[in-house]
Amino acid sequence: MKLTKAQKRVLDFILQHIRERGYPPTVREVARAFGYRSPLSAKQHIDALVRKGYLRRASGVSRGLSLAMPLSNASSLSLPVVGTIRAGSPILATENIEEYITVSRELFPLEEGFGLRVVGDSMKDAGILEGDIVIVRPGVEPTQGDIVVALVEDEATVKRLFIEDGTVILKPEHPDMRPMRFKAADVKILGKVVGLIRRF
Amino acid sequence: MKLTKAQKRVLDFILQHIRERGYPPTVREVARAFGYRSPLSAKQHIDALVRKGYLRRASGVSRGLSLAMPLSNASSLSLPVVGTIRAGSPILATENIEEYITVSRELFPLEEGFGLRVVGDSMKDAGILEGDIVIVRPGVEPTQGDIVVALVEDEATVKRLFIEDGTVILKPEHPDMRPMRFKAADVKILGKVVGLIRRF
Protein backbone atom coordinates (compact mmCIF):
# COMPACT_ATOMS: atom_id res chain seq x y z
CA MET A 1 0.00 0.00 0.00
CA LYS A 2 1.18 3.47 -0.83
CA LEU A 3 2.21 6.03 1.72
CA THR A 4 1.30 9.68 1.87
CA LYS A 5 4.04 12.30 2.03
CA ALA A 6 3.61 12.84 5.76
CA GLN A 7 3.56 9.10 6.43
CA LYS A 8 6.74 8.61 4.42
CA ARG A 9 8.48 11.39 6.35
CA VAL A 10 7.49 9.79 9.64
CA LEU A 11 8.66 6.34 8.48
CA ASP A 12 12.00 7.80 7.42
CA PHE A 13 12.39 9.47 10.79
CA ILE A 14 11.66 6.24 12.65
CA LEU A 15 14.07 4.31 10.44
CA GLN A 16 16.81 6.83 10.97
CA HIS A 17 16.17 6.88 14.71
CA ILE A 18 16.53 3.10 14.94
CA ARG A 19 19.61 3.10 12.75
CA GLU A 20 21.35 5.90 14.64
CA ARG A 21 20.31 5.24 18.22
CA GLY A 22 19.55 1.54 18.19
CA TYR A 23 16.04 1.88 19.61
CA PRO A 24 12.76 3.23 18.23
CA PRO A 25 11.37 6.69 19.10
CA THR A 26 8.33 7.31 21.29
CA VAL A 27 5.13 8.72 19.85
CA ARG A 28 5.93 12.07 21.43
CA GLU A 29 9.48 12.09 20.06
CA VAL A 30 8.03 11.68 16.58
CA ALA A 31 5.58 14.50 17.31
CA ARG A 32 8.38 16.77 18.55
CA ALA A 33 10.53 15.99 15.52
CA PHE A 34 7.83 17.33 13.22
CA GLY A 35 6.59 20.13 15.46
CA TYR A 36 3.22 18.50 16.14
CA ARG A 37 1.55 19.95 19.24
CA SER A 38 -0.44 16.81 19.94
CA PRO A 39 0.94 13.28 20.34
CA LEU A 40 -2.10 12.03 18.48
CA SER A 41 -0.85 13.63 15.28
CA ALA A 42 2.18 11.37 15.38
CA LYS A 43 0.22 8.38 16.59
CA GLN A 44 -2.16 8.53 13.65
CA HIS A 45 0.71 8.46 11.20
CA ILE A 46 2.21 5.52 13.06
CA ASP A 47 -1.20 3.81 13.07
CA ALA A 48 -1.28 4.19 9.30
CA LEU A 49 2.24 2.80 8.91
CA VAL A 50 1.28 -0.22 11.00
CA ARG A 51 -1.98 -0.68 9.11
CA LYS A 52 -0.17 -0.51 5.78
CA GLY A 53 2.37 -3.07 6.89
CA TYR A 54 5.50 -0.92 7.11
CA LEU A 55 5.85 -1.15 10.88
CA ARG A 56 5.02 -3.65 13.58
CA ARG A 57 3.82 -2.49 16.95
CA ALA A 58 3.52 -4.01 20.41
CA SER A 59 0.51 -2.05 21.67
CA GLY A 60 0.70 -0.26 24.93
CA VAL A 61 4.45 -0.71 24.95
CA SER A 62 6.76 2.28 25.04
CA ARG A 63 8.93 2.45 21.92
CA GLY A 64 7.15 -0.74 20.85
CA LEU A 65 7.82 -0.15 17.17
CA SER A 66 9.86 -2.32 14.89
CA LEU A 67 10.42 -2.53 11.19
CA ALA A 68 8.35 -5.04 9.26
CA MET A 69 11.26 -5.51 6.89
CA PRO A 70 14.48 -6.43 8.68
CA LEU A 71 16.97 -3.63 9.04
CA SER A 72 19.66 -6.02 7.84
CA ASN A 73 18.44 -5.25 4.35
CA ALA A 74 19.08 -1.62 5.07
CA SER A 75 22.44 -2.11 6.75
CA SER A 76 23.96 -4.39 4.17
CA LEU A 77 24.09 -4.39 0.45
CA SER A 78 24.34 -7.18 -2.05
CA LEU A 79 26.79 -6.42 -4.83
CA PRO A 80 27.27 -8.32 -8.06
CA VAL A 81 30.86 -9.33 -8.79
CA VAL A 82 31.84 -9.23 -12.44
CA GLY A 83 34.79 -11.05 -13.89
CA THR A 84 35.26 -9.42 -17.23
CA ILE A 85 33.86 -6.17 -18.47
CA ARG A 86 33.63 -5.57 -22.19
CA ALA A 87 32.57 -2.43 -23.94
CA GLY A 88 29.27 -2.62 -25.74
CA SER A 89 27.44 -4.92 -23.41
CA PRO A 90 26.23 -3.36 -20.16
CA ILE A 91 28.64 -3.75 -17.25
CA LEU A 92 26.26 -5.77 -15.18
CA ALA A 93 25.00 -8.08 -17.90
CA THR A 94 23.93 -11.27 -16.17
CA GLU A 95 26.40 -13.38 -18.08
CA ASN A 96 29.23 -11.32 -16.57
CA ILE A 97 28.13 -11.78 -12.97
CA GLU A 98 30.21 -14.41 -11.21
CA GLU A 99 28.65 -14.15 -7.79
CA TYR A 100 27.02 -11.78 -5.36
CA ILE A 101 28.76 -10.64 -2.22
CA THR A 102 27.14 -9.02 0.77
CA VAL A 103 28.97 -6.10 2.28
CA SER A 104 27.83 -4.04 5.24
CA ARG A 105 27.12 -0.39 4.56
CA GLU A 106 28.97 0.35 7.75
CA LEU A 107 32.15 -0.94 6.12
CA PHE A 108 31.57 0.43 2.63
CA PRO A 109 29.00 3.23 2.70
CA LEU A 110 27.50 2.72 -0.76
CA GLU A 111 24.09 3.15 -2.25
CA GLU A 112 24.97 1.11 -5.28
CA GLY A 113 28.04 -0.41 -6.79
CA PHE A 114 29.65 -3.58 -7.96
CA GLY A 115 32.64 -5.77 -7.38
CA LEU A 116 35.25 -6.48 -10.01
CA ARG A 117 37.57 -9.46 -9.92
CA VAL A 118 41.08 -8.23 -10.59
CA VAL A 119 43.00 -9.77 -13.47
CA GLY A 120 46.77 -9.36 -13.68
CA ASP A 121 49.24 -7.82 -11.28
CA SER A 122 49.57 -4.34 -12.72
CA MET A 123 48.57 -2.85 -9.36
CA LYS A 124 50.67 -5.12 -7.17
CA ASP A 125 52.59 -2.26 -5.54
CA ALA A 126 49.27 -0.82 -4.41
CA GLY A 127 48.52 -4.13 -2.75
CA ILE A 128 45.96 -5.16 -5.36
CA LEU A 129 46.59 -8.69 -6.58
CA GLU A 130 45.10 -11.05 -9.13
CA GLY A 131 41.90 -12.58 -7.84
CA ASP A 132 41.11 -9.76 -5.42
CA ILE A 133 37.68 -8.21 -5.57
CA VAL A 134 37.70 -4.43 -5.73
CA ILE A 135 34.57 -2.61 -4.61
CA VAL A 136 33.63 0.02 -7.14
CA ARG A 137 31.46 3.05 -6.60
CA PRO A 138 30.18 4.27 -9.96
CA GLY A 139 29.10 7.74 -10.85
CA VAL A 140 31.37 9.80 -8.63
CA GLU A 141 33.84 12.29 -10.01
CA PRO A 142 37.24 10.75 -9.20
CA THR A 143 39.94 13.10 -8.03
CA GLN A 144 43.59 13.15 -9.04
CA GLY A 145 45.38 10.02 -7.89
CA ASP A 146 42.33 7.90 -7.13
CA ILE A 147 42.35 4.25 -8.04
CA VAL A 148 39.62 3.73 -10.63
CA VAL A 149 38.13 1.17 -12.94
CA ALA A 150 38.50 2.44 -16.50
CA LEU A 151 37.21 1.04 -19.74
CA VAL A 152 39.82 1.34 -22.50
CA GLU A 153 39.97 -0.52 -25.76
CA ASP A 154 37.11 -2.81 -24.98
CA GLU A 155 38.54 -3.88 -21.63
CA ALA A 156 38.17 -2.85 -18.01
CA THR A 157 41.29 -2.21 -15.98
CA VAL A 158 42.10 -1.03 -12.50
CA LYS A 159 44.63 1.81 -12.47
CA ARG A 160 45.55 4.98 -10.67
CA LEU A 161 44.04 7.99 -12.44
CA PHE A 162 45.66 11.30 -13.27
CA ILE A 163 44.40 13.96 -15.60
CA GLU A 164 46.69 16.46 -17.36
CA ASP A 165 45.15 19.07 -19.62
CA GLY A 166 42.62 16.84 -21.28
CA THR A 167 44.80 13.76 -21.29
CA VAL A 168 43.85 10.83 -19.12
CA ILE A 169 46.81 9.07 -17.56
CA LEU A 170 46.31 5.56 -16.21
CA LYS A 171 49.21 4.62 -14.00
CA PRO A 172 49.88 1.01 -13.08
CA GLU A 173 51.59 0.30 -9.76
CA HIS A 174 54.14 -2.17 -11.00
CA PRO A 175 57.91 -1.67 -11.38
CA ASP A 176 57.97 -2.99 -14.96
CA MET A 177 55.00 -1.05 -16.27
CA ARG A 178 54.71 2.51 -17.47
CA PRO A 179 51.80 4.96 -17.30
CA MET A 180 49.51 5.01 -20.32
CA ARG A 181 48.11 8.19 -21.85
CA PHE A 182 44.76 8.43 -23.58
CA LYS A 183 42.56 11.06 -25.15
CA ALA A 184 39.66 11.70 -22.77
CA ALA A 185 37.21 10.43 -25.38
CA ASP A 186 38.92 7.03 -25.54
CA VAL A 187 38.53 6.28 -21.85
CA LYS A 188 35.41 5.73 -19.82
CA ILE A 189 35.80 5.87 -16.06
CA LEU A 190 33.39 3.26 -14.71
CA GLY A 191 33.90 4.15 -11.08
CA LYS A 192 36.18 4.73 -8.17
CA VAL A 193 37.68 1.87 -6.18
CA VAL A 194 36.55 2.31 -2.57
CA GLY A 195 37.41 -1.05 -1.13
CA LEU A 196 39.07 -4.38 -1.56
CA ILE A 197 38.24 -7.88 -0.43
CA ARG A 198 40.56 -10.85 -0.59
CA ARG A 199 39.98 -14.44 0.39
CA PHE A 200 42.92 -16.68 1.22
CA MET B 1 36.56 -6.39 30.33
CA LYS B 2 35.18 -9.74 31.31
CA LEU B 3 31.57 -10.36 32.20
CA THR B 4 30.23 -12.30 35.14
CA LYS B 5 27.82 -15.16 34.54
CA ALA B 6 24.80 -13.10 35.54
CA GLN B 7 25.91 -10.18 33.39
CA LYS B 8 26.41 -12.47 30.40
CA ARG B 9 22.94 -13.94 30.86
CA VAL B 10 21.43 -10.45 30.98
CA LEU B 11 23.36 -9.37 27.87
CA ASP B 12 22.17 -12.46 26.01
CA PHE B 13 18.59 -11.72 27.00
CA ILE B 14 18.82 -8.12 25.80
CA LEU B 15 20.42 -9.25 22.54
CA GLN B 16 17.72 -11.81 21.93
CA HIS B 17 15.00 -9.29 22.80
CA ILE B 18 16.30 -6.81 20.24
CA ARG B 19 16.73 -9.52 17.63
CA GLU B 20 13.26 -10.98 18.13
CA ARG B 21 11.18 -7.89 18.84
CA GLY B 22 13.15 -5.13 17.20
CA TYR B 23 13.36 -2.93 20.30
CA PRO B 24 15.24 -3.22 23.59
CA PRO B 25 13.63 -4.38 26.86
CA THR B 26 12.87 -2.15 29.83
CA VAL B 27 14.74 -2.53 33.09
CA ARG B 28 11.68 -4.21 34.59
CA GLU B 29 11.29 -6.59 31.68
CA VAL B 30 14.84 -7.76 32.28
CA ALA B 31 14.06 -8.14 36.00
CA ARG B 32 10.92 -10.14 35.23
CA ALA B 33 12.76 -12.40 32.79
CA PHE B 34 15.14 -13.47 35.53
CA GLY B 35 12.66 -13.45 38.39
CA TYR B 36 14.21 -10.46 40.14
CA ARG B 37 11.81 -8.85 42.60
CA SER B 38 13.46 -5.45 42.35
CA PRO B 39 14.12 -3.46 39.18
CA LEU B 40 17.42 -2.40 40.67
CA SER B 41 18.73 -5.94 40.35
CA ALA B 42 18.38 -5.70 36.60
CA LYS B 43 19.57 -2.12 36.48
CA GLN B 44 22.83 -2.95 38.19
CA HIS B 45 23.60 -5.64 35.65
CA ILE B 46 22.79 -3.22 32.85
CA ASP B 47 24.96 -0.57 34.51
CA ALA B 48 27.83 -3.06 34.49
CA LEU B 49 27.26 -3.91 30.82
CA VAL B 50 27.32 -0.23 29.92
CA ARG B 51 30.41 0.37 32.07
CA LYS B 52 32.19 -2.55 30.45
CA GLY B 53 31.39 -1.32 26.98
CA TYR B 54 28.95 -3.97 25.82
CA LEU B 55 25.91 -1.70 25.74
CA ARG B 56 25.21 1.96 25.14
CA ARG B 57 22.51 3.77 27.08
CA ALA B 58 20.55 6.99 26.76
CA SER B 59 19.97 7.76 30.43
CA GLY B 60 16.50 8.44 31.68
CA VAL B 61 15.10 7.12 28.43
CA SER B 62 12.75 4.16 28.37
CA ARG B 63 14.25 1.23 26.49
CA GLY B 64 17.24 3.48 25.89
CA LEU B 65 19.63 0.57 25.37
CA SER B 66 21.53 -0.28 22.24
CA LEU B 67 24.28 -2.67 21.35
CA ALA B 68 27.82 -1.39 21.21
CA MET B 69 28.45 -3.99 18.54
CA PRO B 70 26.32 -4.66 15.49
CA LEU B 71 23.93 -7.59 15.59
CA SER B 72 25.05 -10.84 14.08
CA ASN B 73 22.50 -13.01 12.40
CA ALA B 74 22.54 -16.24 10.55
CA SER B 75 23.99 -14.77 7.41
CA SER B 76 26.44 -12.31 8.86
CA LEU B 77 28.92 -12.20 11.66
CA SER B 78 30.12 -9.30 13.72
CA LEU B 79 33.87 -9.36 14.27
CA PRO B 80 35.86 -7.17 16.64
CA VAL B 81 38.82 -5.43 15.05
CA VAL B 82 41.84 -5.08 17.30
CA GLY B 83 44.63 -2.62 16.73
CA THR B 84 47.38 -3.91 18.92
CA ILE B 85 47.73 -7.29 20.54
CA ARG B 86 50.00 -7.68 23.52
CA ALA B 87 50.92 -10.86 25.32
CA GLY B 88 49.46 -11.24 28.78
CA SER B 89 46.15 -9.48 28.25
CA PRO B 90 43.51 -11.44 26.36
CA ILE B 91 43.43 -10.74 22.64
CA LEU B 92 39.93 -9.37 22.65
CA ALA B 93 40.18 -7.17 25.74
CA THR B 94 37.65 -4.38 25.23
CA GLU B 95 40.33 -1.71 25.37
CA ASN B 96 41.96 -3.27 22.31
CA ILE B 97 38.82 -3.26 20.19
CA GLU B 98 38.83 -0.42 17.70
CA GLU B 99 35.57 -1.20 15.97
CA TYR B 100 33.29 -3.98 14.91
CA ILE B 101 32.90 -4.99 11.31
CA THR B 102 30.13 -7.06 9.85
CA VAL B 103 31.16 -9.67 7.34
CA SER B 104 28.86 -12.05 5.56
CA ARG B 105 29.38 -15.71 6.32
CA GLU B 106 29.00 -16.32 2.62
CA LEU B 107 32.19 -14.35 2.01
CA PHE B 108 34.17 -15.57 5.00
CA PRO B 109 32.70 -18.80 6.33
CA LEU B 110 33.65 -18.40 9.99
CA GLU B 111 32.04 -19.34 13.24
CA GLU B 112 34.26 -17.02 15.23
CA GLY B 113 37.23 -14.86 14.58
CA PHE B 114 38.55 -11.36 14.73
CA GLY B 115 40.01 -8.65 12.59
CA LEU B 116 43.49 -7.26 13.07
CA ARG B 117 44.59 -3.91 11.78
CA VAL B 118 47.91 -4.35 10.03
CA VAL B 119 50.87 -2.26 11.19
CA GLY B 120 53.94 -1.91 8.98
CA ASP B 121 54.61 -3.09 5.45
CA SER B 122 56.48 -6.32 6.13
CA MET B 123 53.93 -8.20 4.01
CA LYS B 124 53.70 -5.71 1.16
CA ASP B 125 54.72 -8.23 -1.50
CA ALA B 126 51.80 -10.38 -0.42
CA GLY B 127 49.53 -7.41 -1.00
CA ILE B 128 48.99 -6.74 2.70
CA LEU B 129 49.52 -3.08 3.51
CA GLU B 130 49.50 -0.89 6.59
CA GLY B 131 45.96 -0.12 7.69
CA ASP B 132 44.43 -3.21 6.08
CA ILE B 133 42.23 -5.39 8.22
CA VAL B 134 43.11 -9.08 8.07
CA ILE B 135 40.38 -11.54 9.00
CA VAL B 136 41.79 -14.13 11.36
CA ARG B 137 40.38 -17.57 12.06
CA PRO B 138 41.77 -18.77 15.38
CA GLY B 139 42.23 -22.34 16.51
CA VAL B 140 42.97 -24.03 13.20
CA GLU B 141 46.20 -25.89 12.55
CA PRO B 142 47.97 -23.77 9.93
CA THR B 143 49.74 -25.60 7.17
CA GLN B 144 53.14 -24.87 5.66
CA GLY B 145 53.16 -21.52 3.89
CA ASP B 146 49.96 -20.12 5.35
CA ILE B 147 49.81 -16.49 6.33
CA VAL B 148 49.25 -16.35 10.08
CA VAL B 149 49.03 -13.97 12.99
CA ALA B 150 51.77 -14.91 15.44
CA LEU B 151 52.54 -13.59 18.87
CA VAL B 152 56.29 -13.18 19.37
CA GLU B 153 58.08 -11.13 21.97
CA ASP B 154 54.93 -9.52 23.32
CA GLU B 155 53.72 -8.40 19.91
CA ALA B 156 51.39 -9.72 17.22
CA THR B 157 52.65 -9.85 13.67
CA VAL B 158 51.34 -11.07 10.34
CA LYS B 159 53.81 -13.34 8.55
CA ARG B 160 54.01 -16.38 6.34
CA LEU B 161 54.56 -19.51 8.42
CA PHE B 162 56.98 -22.36 7.81
CA ILE B 163 58.01 -25.08 10.22
CA GLU B 164 61.33 -26.92 9.97
CA ASP B 165 62.09 -29.64 12.50
CA GLY B 166 60.78 -27.85 15.55
CA THR B 167 61.83 -24.40 14.43
CA VAL B 168 59.15 -21.88 13.54
CA ILE B 169 60.07 -19.66 10.62
CA LEU B 170 58.16 -16.43 10.13
CA LYS B 171 58.79 -15.07 6.68
CA PRO B 172 58.02 -11.45 5.81
CA GLU B 173 57.08 -10.65 2.23
CA HIS B 174 59.28 -7.63 1.81
CA PRO B 175 62.47 -7.35 -0.26
CA ASP B 176 64.48 -5.81 2.58
CA MET B 177 63.44 -8.22 5.30
CA ARG B 178 64.67 -11.68 6.14
CA PRO B 179 62.86 -14.67 7.62
CA MET B 180 63.01 -14.96 11.40
CA ARG B 181 63.55 -18.25 13.21
CA PHE B 182 62.14 -19.05 16.63
CA LYS B 183 61.95 -21.95 19.03
CA ALA B 184 58.41 -23.32 18.91
CA ALA B 185 57.91 -22.39 22.57
CA ASP B 186 58.65 -18.71 21.88
CA VAL B 187 55.90 -18.30 19.30
CA LYS B 188 52.16 -18.52 19.70
CA ILE B 189 50.12 -18.84 16.52
CA LEU B 190 46.96 -16.86 17.16
CA GLY B 191 45.27 -17.88 13.95
CA LYS B 192 45.31 -18.18 10.24
CA VAL B 193 44.63 -15.22 7.95
CA VAL B 194 41.63 -16.13 5.82
CA GLY B 195 40.72 -12.76 4.41
CA LEU B 196 41.57 -9.14 3.96
CA ILE B 197 39.53 -5.97 3.83
CA ARG B 198 40.79 -2.60 2.74
CA ARG B 199 39.01 0.73 2.58
CA PHE B 200 40.25 3.42 0.25
Add this chain to the structure above:
DNA sequence: ACAAATACTATACATTTGTATAGTATATAT
Protein backbone atom coordinates in the same frame (compact mmCIF):
# COMPACT_ATOMS: atom_id res chain seq x y z
C1' DA C 1 41.43 -11.49 57.22
C1' DC C 2 39.41 -7.74 55.16
C1' DA C 3 37.95 -4.56 51.65
C1' DA C 4 35.63 -4.36 47.35
C1' DA C 5 32.69 -6.00 44.08
C1' DT C 6 28.67 -8.76 43.08
C1' DA C 7 23.87 -10.04 43.60
C1' DC C 8 20.02 -9.38 45.26
C1' DT C 9 15.05 -7.30 48.20
C1' DA C 10 11.81 -3.63 49.32
C1' DT C 11 9.80 0.63 48.54
C1' DA C 12 9.19 5.24 46.56
C1' DC C 13 8.70 9.04 43.13
C1' DA C 14 8.69 12.22 39.37
C1' DT C 15 8.44 11.61 34.47
C1' DT C 16 7.45 9.49 30.47
C1' DT C 17 4.40 7.18 27.65
C1' DG C 18 0.50 4.93 24.87
C1' DT C 19 -3.95 5.77 24.38
C1' DA C 20 -8.47 8.12 24.60
C1' DT C 21 -12.14 11.76 23.88
C1' DA C 22 -13.62 15.79 21.51
C1' DG C 23 -12.86 18.77 18.06
C1' DT C 24 -11.52 21.60 13.21
C1' DA C 25 -10.02 21.77 8.48
C1' DT C 26 -8.62 19.93 4.09
C1' DA C 27 -7.96 16.67 0.51
C1' DT C 28 -9.47 12.51 -2.09
C1' DA C 29 -12.35 9.22 -4.19
C1' DT C 30 -16.84 7.40 -5.70
Add this chain to the structure above:
DNA sequence: ATATATACTATACAAATGTATAGTATTTGT
Protein backbone atom coordinates in the same frame (compact mmCIF):
# COMPACT_ATOMS: atom_id res chain seq x y z
C1' DA D 1 -22.35 15.74 -3.64
C1' DT D 2 -20.99 13.37 -0.15
C1' DA D 3 -18.83 10.01 2.47
C1' DT D 4 -14.06 8.74 3.71
C1' DA D 5 -9.48 9.31 4.69
C1' DT D 6 -5.88 12.60 5.94
C1' DA D 7 -3.83 15.97 9.01
C1' DC D 8 -3.80 18.28 12.63
C1' DT D 9 -4.94 20.82 18.10
C1' DA D 10 -6.05 20.47 22.99
C1' DT D 11 -6.43 18.04 27.12
C1' DA D 12 -6.56 13.99 30.16
C1' DC D 13 -5.25 9.65 32.59
C1' DA D 14 -3.71 5.23 34.12
C1' DA D 15 0.14 2.52 33.54
C1' DA D 16 4.87 2.01 32.59
C1' DT D 17 9.43 3.48 33.45
C1' DG D 18 14.30 5.03 34.93
C1' DT D 19 16.25 6.10 38.95
C1' DA D 20 17.03 6.61 43.98
C1' DT D 21 17.56 5.34 48.99
C1' DA D 22 18.27 1.86 52.38
C1' DG D 23 19.27 -2.46 53.23
C1' DT D 24 21.26 -7.93 53.44
C1' DA D 25 24.04 -11.77 51.86
C1' DT D 26 27.59 -13.76 49.11
C1' DT D 27 31.64 -13.98 46.28
C1' DT D 28 36.16 -12.41 44.89
C1' DG D 29 40.69 -10.52 45.07
C1' DT D 30 44.65 -9.34 47.78
